[in-house]
Amino acid sequence: xxxxxxxxxxxxxxxxxxxxxMTAVRDVSLEIAAGQxxxxxxxxxxxxxxxxxxxxxLVEPTxxxxxxxxxxxxxxxxxxxxxxxxxxxxxxxxxxxxxxEFLDLFAAAHAIPxxxxxAVVDDALEAAHLTAERxxxxxxxxxxxxxxxxxxxxxxxxxxxxILDEPASGLDPAARVELRDLVRDLAGRGKTVMISSHIxxxxxxxxxxxxxxxxxxxxxxxxxxxxxxxxxxxxxLIVELLGQQDRARRVVEELDAVRRVELRGDRDLAxxxxxxxxxxxxxxxxxxxxxxxxxxxxxxxxxVEDVFMQRAAARKTSGESDP
Amino acid sequence: xxxxxAELLGGWNVLRNPLLVKSVRQRLRVRDLVAxxxxxxxxxxxxxxxxxxxxxxxxxxxxxxxxxAAFVPIMFIQGFILIFLGTGSVxxxxxxxxxxxxxxxxxxxxxxxxxxxxGYLFGLPxxxxxxxxxxxxxxxxxxxxxxxxxxxxxxxxxxxxVSTWLYHMTGMVAGMIARRPRRAGxxxxxxVIALYLLFPRFASFGFTFxxxxxxxxxxxxxxxxxxxxxxxxxxxARYDTVRFFTVALRPTxxxxxxxxxxxxxxFSIVRRKWxxxxxxxxxxxxxxxxHGAVQVxxxxxxxxxxxxxxxxAFVADGVVQLRHQWAGVFYCFFFISGLSGLxxxxxxxxxxxxxxxxxxxxxxxxxxxxxxxxxEAGGLFSALVLGVITLGSYLALVYLGLPxxxxxxxxxxxxxxxxxxxxxxxxxxxxxxxxALWGTRGLMAVIGLVWLFPLxxxxxxxxxxxAVVPASYVATFSPAATYLYAVLYLFDLTTTxxxxxxxxxxxxxxxxxxxxxxxxxxxxxxxxxxxQRQRLRRLQRAA
Numbered sequence: 099x100x101x102x103x104x105x106x107x108x109x110x111x112x113x114x115x116x117x118x119x120m121t122a123v124r125d126v127s128l129e130i131a132a133g134q135x136x137x138x139x140x141x142x143x144x145x146x147x148x149x150x151x152x153x154x155x156l157v158e159p160t161x162x163x164x165x166x167x168x169x170x171x172x173x174x175x176x177x178x179x180x181x182x183x184x185x186x187x188x189x190x191x192x193x194x195x196x197x198x199e200f201l202d203l204f205a206a207a208h209a210i211p212x213x214x215x216x217a218v219v220d221d222a223l224e225a226a227h228l229t230a231e232r233x234x235x236x237x238x239x240x241x242x243x244x245x246x247x248x249x250x251x252x253x254x255x256x257x258x259x260x261i262l263d264e265p266a267s268g269l270d271p272a273a274r275v276e277l278r279d280l281v282r283d284l285a286g287r288g289k290t291v292m293i294s295s296h297i298x299x300x301x302x303x304x305x306x307x308x309x310x311x312x313x314x315x316x317x318x319x320x321x322x323x324x325x326x327x328x329x330x331x332x333x334x335l336i337v338e339l340l341g342q343q344d345r346a347r348r349v350v351e352e353l354d355a356v357r358r359v360e361l362r363g364d365r366d367l368a369x370x371x372x373x374x375x376x377x378x379x380x381x382x383x384x385x386x387x388x389x390x391x392x393x394x395x396x397x398x399x400x401x402v403e404d405v406f407m408q409r410a411a412a413r414k415t416s417g418e419s420d421p
Numbered sequence: 422x423x424x425x426x427a428e429l430l431g432g433w434n435v436l437r438n439p440l441l442v443k444s445v446r447q448r449l450r451v452r453d454l455v456a457x458x459x460x461x462x463x464x465x466x467x468x469x470x471x472x473x474x475x476x477x478x479x480x481x482x483x484x485x486x487x488x489x490a491a492f493v494p495i496m497f498i499q500g501f502i503l504i505f506l507g508t509g510s511v512x513x514x515x516x517x518x519x520x521x522x523x524x525x526x527x528x529x530x531x532x533x534x535x536x537x538x539x540g541y542l543f544g545l546p547x548x549x550x551x552x553x554x555x556x557x558x559x560x561x562x563x564x565x566x567x568x569x570x571x572x573x574x575x576x577x578x579x580x581x582x583v584s585t586w587l588y589h590m591t592g593m594v595a596g597m598i599a600r601r602p603r604r605a606g607x608x609x610x611x612x613v614i615a616l617y618l619l620f621p622r623f624a625s626f627g628f629t630f631x632x633x634x635x636x637x638x639x640x641x642x643x644x645x646x647x648x649x650x651x652x653x654x655x656x657x658a659r660y661d662t663v664r665f666f667t668v669a670l671r672p673t674x675x676x677x678x679x680x681x682x683x684x685x686x687x688f689s690i691v692r693r694k695w696x697x698x699x700x701x702x703x704x705x706x707x708x709x710x711x712h713g714a715v716q717v718x719x720x721x722x723x724x725x726x727x728x729x730x731x732x733x734a735f736v737a738d739g740v741v742q743l744r745h746q747w748a749g750v751f752y753c754f755f756f757i758s759g760l761s762g763l764x765x766x767x768x769x770x771x772x773x774x775x776x777x778x779x780x781x782x783x784x785x786x787x788x789x790x791x792x793x794x795x796x797e798a799g800g801l802f803s804a805l806v807l808g809v810i811t812l813g814s815y816l817a818l819v820y821l822g823l824p825x826x827x828x829x830x831x832x833x834x835x836x837x838x839x840x841x842x843x844x845x846x847x848x849x850x851x852x853x854x855x856x857a858l859w860g861t862r863g864l865m866a867v868i869g870l871v872w873l874f875p876l877x878x879x880x881x882x883x884x885x886x887x888a889v890v891p892a893s894y895v896a897t898f899s900p901a902a903t904y905l906y907a908v909l910y911l912f913d914l915t916t917t918x919x920x921x922x923x924x925x926x927x928x929x930x931x932x933x934x935x936x937x938x939x940x941x942x943x944x945x946x947x948x949x950x951x952x953q954r955q956r957l958r959r960l961q962r963a964a
Contacts, residue, residue, distance in 0.1 A: 117774075119774065154529060156528060156529070160778045161781065161786065175696075176531045176533075179529050182529070188522060190521040192447065194447050196446075203439050203442065203443045204439075204530065206439035207439045207531075208530055209532075
């Protein structure tokens with residue numbers, strides 16, 4: 099499968115999904131470049147799983163196009179299946195098959211020759227840290243192990259694209275770290291990964307791009323820094339003082355770039371401002387000239403979680419203000 | 422092209438099918454297998470020994486006859502294992518996978534749909550196949566000791582296996598099309614009861630093909646001679662040959678054709694469901710073809726009786742009696758065709774949501790309308806074409822087959838014929854609009870309230886107050902009554918027995934009332950449907 103350089107690995111055009119009267123996905127157009135790890139975030143019911151199901155060819159869209167590696171998913175679904183691995187949010191397994199038998203089934207279904215199958219299965223088990231569980235019945239595995247077994251299933255045919263729907267749900271912290279490392283490893287091997295998760299801070303640690311969905315719409319999509327910058331143009335500066343909190347507040351508020359100043363505890367300030375790094379330098383110089391007892395001065399890095407929470411707060415406000 | 426052919430052929434290599442291997446690993450673990458096989462061998466041994474030695478030791482039969490007699494209960498055990506237990510395994514297996522989501526994994530593998538269907542068809546009942554194998558030695562003993570013809574037995578097992586696959590496929594269809602997977606088990610049982618217990622009853626009315634949905638006609642045809650059933654007084658004449666139109670066929674071949682045809686139909690339904698879970702069971706074109714095929718089978722089955730090549734078992738002397746019987750046959754014809762049409766119309770009519778989705782898609786893509794054959798297309802045209810096919814079949818029966826003195830022809834009874842045409846079309850239309858407006862529940866409600874409730878009221882009127890005439894008018898809502906009036910009218914049954922004799926003079930008005938009622942109800946529902954669809958269009962434009 100050869101993909102033109104300028105062609106995204108995943109592309110949807112005006113994708114819409116309706117279930118009865120409910121519209122799950124509204125005209126979503128999305129592009130994910132090859133090798134990207136794309137995090138899809140949004141509240142429950144935002145349309146993330148429906149979008150992923152359409153990409154995985156499990157749900158037929160009302161309309162819209164889906165192209166995976168340049169292949170039209172509606173025209174050639176089986177060609178898409180060859181290059182795509184999909185892990186649903188509730189990862190079921192065959193309880194009465196052993197872990198290796200479960201993987202062997204799907205290796206055979208993906209037409210991996212029998213002489214190579216054992217090695218492929220063992221590699222997948224190792225990648226999912228399940229080698230020790232090779233001969234255990236899948237039904238006897240813990241929730242986290244089952245999740246990893248299904249992830250291992252997705253890796254069997256060495257897909258170019260992985261779609262992982264809430265892979266970390268139900269996992270303990272150690273398992274989550276392992277999963278994160280695994281996804282990083284996959285990204286390092288050039289796979290294009292689309293992942294949805296509620297654990298937003300973890301998403302930021304390995305995603306190169308994110309998209310935020312709300313009420314079926316893709317509100318924003320792009321590289322993490324760009325999305326954060328777009329949704330939170332204001333920067334936040336934390337100023338720790340040894341005293342004179344009120345005077346410091348008055349001094350800082352007079353600067354042009356400063357939008358507002360919030361008190362943090364008895365001594366510190368949170369300064370919300372819109373400006374460049376030069377404005378930061380000016381602010382620090384002003385505080386020093388005013389002989390304020392500044393103990394430390396640093397910018398609070400906005401992360402995906404901040405953005406998400408800010409959007410959630412905005413949604414709540416707009417919802418409350420609705421008649 | 423070559424790749425597609427190779428993939429299709431690859432699907433038939435069942436022994437290397439990953440889904441079969443999966444089922445072998447799941448259902449043939451040694452401990453379970455030994456237990457199941459031990460029980461099977463034990464029961465079969467008891468039955469064989471019991472039958473064979475009781476007959477020989479008590480001098481009821483010689484060893485050859487005893488071995489032949491033992492073959493019957495062993496085959497019954499085999500039928501129980503493969504047909505009863507096997508169908509349950511297929512229906513429950515596919516349902517469980519649909520419910521827990523593992524079926525979706527297989528939707529996403531590049532195996533061809535054919536390979537997936539075959540993998541499940543032979544994989545899910547794999548334990549039953551092994552249990553069946555443990556009974557084979559007993560069959561061999563019966564064949565050898567009983568001197569049964571090997572070719573006859575092979576022919577018997579050919580039909581037996583095709584029947585088995587048909588039952589298994591029924592389970593798979595039920596598992597794949599039931600809207601709520603938890604109800605698939607009940608749905609499968611209903612399908613089995615209807616297809617293999619209820620419909621075969623109509624074989625005695627001349628609908629021979631329905632009798633061949635089961636294994637029994639072939640069994641009697643093949644084994645009657647071997648087991649000397651005729652000598653024991655069994656009436657086996659009707660199993661000698663089957664007449665289809667003017668052709669005489671071996672019952673085995675006829676069974677294979679009928680069951681094979683249904684198997685292909687089920688296969689195409691499951692294939693559609695594999696390709697897209699939300700697809701209708703039948704495409705609109707597929708429904709027309711299926712209904713046409715049913716009509717050909719009906720015509721082919723009734724033809725020999727109509728043309729006097731064969732006589733129906735219950736036939737009596739005299740034209741008047743024959744008319745009564747033919748009226749009964751035609752009433753059954755409308756029941757069978759109506760049931761087929763009703764099921765197909767309901768299957769191909771899109772729900773309100775599906776229709777809305779089609780509108781939205783057409784608007785987005787700049788189409789003037791959705792293609793008629795798409796699942797989201799309205800379906801009125803297809804519903805009416807199904808009615809026309811039924812009418813075509815009816816007219817072919819009446820004008821090409823039935824002797825002149827049995828039915829009032831067009832020139833004597835144009836009103837009756839027109840009423841029948843109107844009834845068929847309005848009934849089809851009513852099923853279509855009810856399904857389109859309110860889905861399955863709405864259709865059930867319409868059947869219950871408009872068709873069955875007035876019928877029940879009419880029965881009470883007759884049984885409590887002997888008010889036959891008022892009851893007949895109340896019953897005009899129901900096709901069960903209106904088709905009866907039409908048949909009575911067209912066959913001019915002046916000697917109709919009670920209680921119909923009281924209404925023979927009123928059949929014309931009754932028919933007119935029923936047509937007017939059906940048209941009126943259909944029009945009201947059609948207006949509701951049009952308004953519903955206009956509202957959908959407005960909402961979409963507004964959105």
